[in-house]
Amino acid sequence: MIYSDKVMDHFGNPRNVGVIADADGVGEVGNPVCGDVMKITIKVDDDRIGDIKFQTLGCGAAIATSSIVTEMAKGMTLAEAVAITKSQVAEELGGLPPAKMHCSVLATDGLKKAVDDYLVRHGREPIAVGTIAHDDPDFDPHAEDDGEHAH
Amino acid sequence: MTERSVYLDYAATTPADQRVVDAMLPYLTEHYGNANSMYRLGRDASRALEDARERVARAIGAARPDEVIFTSCGTESDNTAIIGLATAAGRTSGHIIVSAFEHHAVLEPAWRLGKQGFEVTELPPRPDGTVHPDDLAAALRDDTVLVSVMHGNNEIGTVQPIAELATLAHERGALLHTDAAQTLGKIDFDVAALGVDAASFSGHKIYAPKGTGALYLKGGTRMTPYLIGGGQESKRRSGTQNVAGAVAFATALELMDAERPAEGPRLAALRDRLVDGLLGRIEYAQLNAADAPVRLPHIANFVIPGVEGEAMLLHLDAAGIAVSTGSACSSGSLKPSHVLLSIGCPVEFAHGSLRVSLGRYTTEADVDYLLETLVPVVDRLRQMNPLYEKMVAGLAGAAD
Ligand SMILES: Cc1ncc(COP(=O)(O)O)c(C=O)c1O
Numbered sequence: 001m002i003y004s005d006k007v008m009d010h011f012g013n014p015r016n017v018g019v020i021a022d023a024d025g026v027g028e029v030g031n032p033v034c035g036d037v038m039k040i041t042i043k044v045d046d047d048r049i050g051d052i053k054f055q056t057l058g059c060g061a062a063i064a065t066s067s068i069v070t071e072m073a074k075g076m077t078l079a080e081a082v083a084i085t086k087s088q089v090a091e092e093l094g095g096l097p098p099a100k101m102h103c104s105v106l107a108t109d110g111l112k113k114a115v116d117d118y119l120v121r122h123g124r125e126p127i128a129v130g131t132i133a134h135d136d137p138d139f140d141p142h143a144e145d146d147g148e149h150a151h
Numbered sequence: 152m153t154e155r156s157v158y159l160d161y162a163a164t165t166p167a168d169q170r171v172v173d174a175m176l177p178y179l180t181e182h183y184g185n186a187n188s189m190y191r192l193g194r195d196a197s198r199a200l201e202d203a204r205e206r207v208a209r210a211i212g213a214a215r216p217d218e219v220i221f222t223s224c225g226t227e228s229d230n231t232a233i234i235g236l237a238t239a240a241g242r243t244s245g246h247i248i249v250s251a252f253e254h255h256a257v258l259e260p261a262w263r264l265g266k267q268g269f270e271v272t273e274l275p276p277r278p279d280g281t282v283h284p285d286d287l288a289a290a291l292r293d294d295t296v297l298v299s300v301m302h303g304n305n306e307i308g309t310v311q312p313i314a315e316l317a318t319l320a321h322e323r324g325a326l327l328h329t330d331a332a333q334t335l336g337k338i339d340f341d342v343a344a345l346g347v348d349a350a351s352f353s354g355h356k357i358y359a360p361k362g363t364g365a366l367y368l369k370g371g372t373r374m375t376p377y378l379i380g381g382g383q384e385s386k387r388r389s390g391t392q393n394v395a396g397a398v399a400f401a402t403a404l405e406l407m408d409a410e411r412p413a414e415g416p417r418l419a420a421l422r423d424r425l426v427d428g429l430l431g432r433i434e435y436a437q438l439n440a441a442d443a444p445v446r447l448p449h450i451a452n453f454v455i456p457g458v459e460g461e462a463m464l465l466h467l468d469a470a471g472i473a474v475s476t477g478s479a480c481s482s483g484s485l486k487p488s489h490v491l492l493s494i495g496c497p498v499e500f501a502h503g504s505l506r507v508s509l510g511r512y513t514t515e516a517d518v519d520y521l522l523e524t525l526v527p528v529v530d531r532l533r534q535m536n537p538l539y540e541k542m543v544a545g546l547a548g549a550a551d
């Protein structure tokens with residue numbers, strides 16, 4: 001299994017690592033037992049992602065996808081941010097090994113949760129709920145992939 | 152970025168020793184005959200092959216040279232022993248016991264037999280990483296035909312009391328096979344002292360090339376051959392013999408045995424330096440199977456809570472260091488190491504496991520370089536772990 005140069009770059013020099021102390025929204029996904037955990041904190045300005053930081057416990061792909069998602073999301077509107085798909089994340093990184101596609105769901109789900117958290121805190125309707133894979137009690141992050149890509 | 156290259160994964164494979172390569176090369180180029188041919192080139196090859204067999208037989212304490220069967224790898228030896236011994240004399244059912252932390256080269260054929268009429272018991276090791284004789288005694292049945300327990304475990308380096316286990320198996324009329332891929336040449340290995348009926352070996356763990364191996368089969372033991380065809384190796388393993396590979400295997404084994412009196416203690420001292428250094432410098436780190444009564448001198452397996460193994464591996468690789476992990480993320484199956492789970496290591500700890508294995512070319516400086524490099528890598532990954540503080544509170548609580 002070989003990671004692309006871009007994955008290795010984001011893994012070795014992850015962007016936007018940390019926690020925003022006075023965050024407007026917080027998204028935490030994963031399960032410490034399977035080892036994949038991610039936390040995203042965001043600052044929202046005018047319904048756009050102003051600042052964003054992450055923390056991730058996981059493999060190289062989990063860290064790299066977290067890093068690139070924060071880069072992609074910065075400056076996006078909330079609606080744009082929750083629409084980021086795992087395939088877009090993989091594409092942005094120059095591809096992911098098939099066995100590692102699922103890792104990118106951690107980052108997209110973390111972002112969705114952070115956005116919804118912000119909206120709910122402000123008495124608004126959440127917009128990502130229902131599309132968050134980790135909310136599905138049957139979701140298995142290590143299950144066979146859903147066919148979005150060829151094996 | 153450093154240009155340094157530090158290989159600390161000798162349990163995965165070893166480089167071929169130049170002396171081994173020198174000994175084998177003439178059998179690839181000059182003496183290339185088929186050992187089964189009658190003319191001179193063939194006779195030369197056959198002589199070299201039988202000489203290699205005698206040397207291996209002597210080194211492992213076999214009663215006769217023909218108890219040594221050359222194979223293509225440890226996996227082939229394991230597959231042949233498990234399937235060939237269980238199904239000997241046309242047997243199609245019976246009870247087989249394998250330890251739960253065997254290499255997959257033993258587990259997979261056992262599982263296949265389990266689907267084909269045999270009953271398979273997976274015997275768990277105790278938390279000290281050892282298969283306990285009392286547990287085997289309790290698992291043995293009148294219809295048990297075969298017991299397979301590895302001599303040294305490849306992930307955690309614990310050594311099993313094979314002689315005792317063999318006695319127990321024999322008392323109940325079962326054969327005992329041991330996978331000795333990790334112990335041959337590393338610690339004393341003598342088939343007579345261990346009392347085993349069959350044992351598997353792999354060349355690339357002892358500085359011979361990959362794709363070489365051998366199977367010890369005690370004289371008089373019935374076994375259905377796994378590879379059938381031309382009837383080579385006294386009909387027990389068909390296929391034109393890899394004469395160069397057999398010469399390499401014999402040479403490599405003799406070098407291991409000759410150098411072990413000095414090399415064994417040297418490696419054990421390096422391992423202790425590694426264990427003390429790592430446990431001293433990395434908070435909450437633990438040695439897996441720390442209570443094992445006997446362990447191999449060259450393997451140490453750690454749990455480093457709060458990090459994920461693959462991420463740790465990639466950072467070490469960037470610094471030129473090669474090690475391995477039992478993390479789920481790093482395995483093709485995305486399951487954590489069955490070995491670590493079998494000794495009661497929690498899944499989240501297996502996630503942060505690190506196996507370091509030392510060998511012939513490992514120096515103190517290599518061990519120190521790993522320790523120096525690992526400390527900031529672990530700090531960095533722990534800082535990125537959103538649950539680390541919670542985890543630490545739990546770990547501190549558990550220690551009270
Ligand atoms: C304990 C054990 N058994 C069997 C094998 C398989 O040996 P080989 O790689 O020669 O097939 C290995 C090494 O991978 C091993 O460590």
Ligand code: FES
Pocket residue numbers: 035036057058059060061062100103479480481485
């Ligand atoms: S986080 Fe487990 S495989 Fe990527």
